[in-house]
Amino acid sequence: MRHLAHGIDRFQREIFPDRAGLFARLATSHRPGTLFIGCSDARVVPELITQTEPGELFVVRTAGNLVPAYAPGDDDGVAAGIEYAVAVLGVRDIVVCGHSACGAMTALAEGHDLSGAPAVARWLRYADASRARAAAAEAGGDVDVLVRENVSAQLANLATHPSVARALAQGSVRLHGWVFDIRTGTVADVADVADVADGPAPALAA
Numbered sequence: 001m002r003h004l005a006h007g008i009d010r011f012q013r014e015i016f017p018d019r020a021g022l023f024a025r026l027a028t029s030h031r032p033g034t035l036f037i038g039c040s041d042a043r044v045v046p047e048l049i050t051q052t053e054p055g056e057l058f059v060v061r062t063a064g065n066l067v068p069a070y071a072p073g074d075d076d077g078v079a080a081g082i083e084y085a086v087a088v089l090g091v092r093d094i095v096v097c098g099h100s101a102c103g104a105m106t107a108l109a110e111g112h113d114l115s116g117a118p119a120v121a122r123w124l125r126y127a128d129a130s131r132a133r134a135a136a137a138e139a140g141g142d143v144d145v146l147v148r149e150n151v152s153a154q155l156a157n158l159a160t161h162p163s164v165a166r167a168l169a170q171g172s173v174r175l176h177g178w179v180f181d182i183r184t185g186t187v188a189d190v191a192d193v194a195d196v197a198d199g200p201a202p203a204l205a206a
């Protein structure tokens with residue numbers, strides 16, 4: 001923990017003073033333009049890979065960047081985060097970002113024994129459609145294919161949430177599917193994102 005305490009101290013002494021104006025504005029204004037849904041993996045840092053400032057990204061991170069489809073009556077923290085970002089904050093873009101070497105996707109692709117982690121095993125059932133898509137592409141054991149298909153499947157789940165469905169129908173939000181490669185630092189578009197999103201996906205820097 002000591003390095004975290006040192007980090008807080010350094011932030012307050014060296015970083016915060018230069019950003020005091022930004023934080024003063026943010027103290028009374030929360031207007032992020034993008035909902036970023038990523039994996040909880042420690043190596044995937046949304047603000048770092050997109051070089052965004054505090055206040056720009058509303059972030060939801062889950063194991064495997066899974067987004068359960070809308071389920072009426074269920075208490076669901078992910079659904080609440082999505083609804084708040086879209087219906088209350090009015091984000092214009094939603095990114096689902098997978099990544100290389102994802103532990104969740106590797107466990108599924110390689111059929112790891114998850115009997116010692118029953119909550120993880122239950123949670124990963126939300127990737128059943130992702131596995132089906134990868135299997136249909138005859139690449140069920142390929143982690144990279146599963147990572148990509150999982151992003152597409154989670155985008156489809158996202159669109160089942162009423163707040164997202166409404167915003168898509170009104171043309172007020174766009175969906176984007178990305179995969180971050182840890183080794184090279186590159187971000188690739190998931191090609192068939194346009195099947196879900198209304199409109200072409202944006203070009204990404206190589």
Ligand SMILES: [Zn+2]
Pocket residue numbers: 039040041063064065099101102103104105
């Ligand atoms: Zn992951």
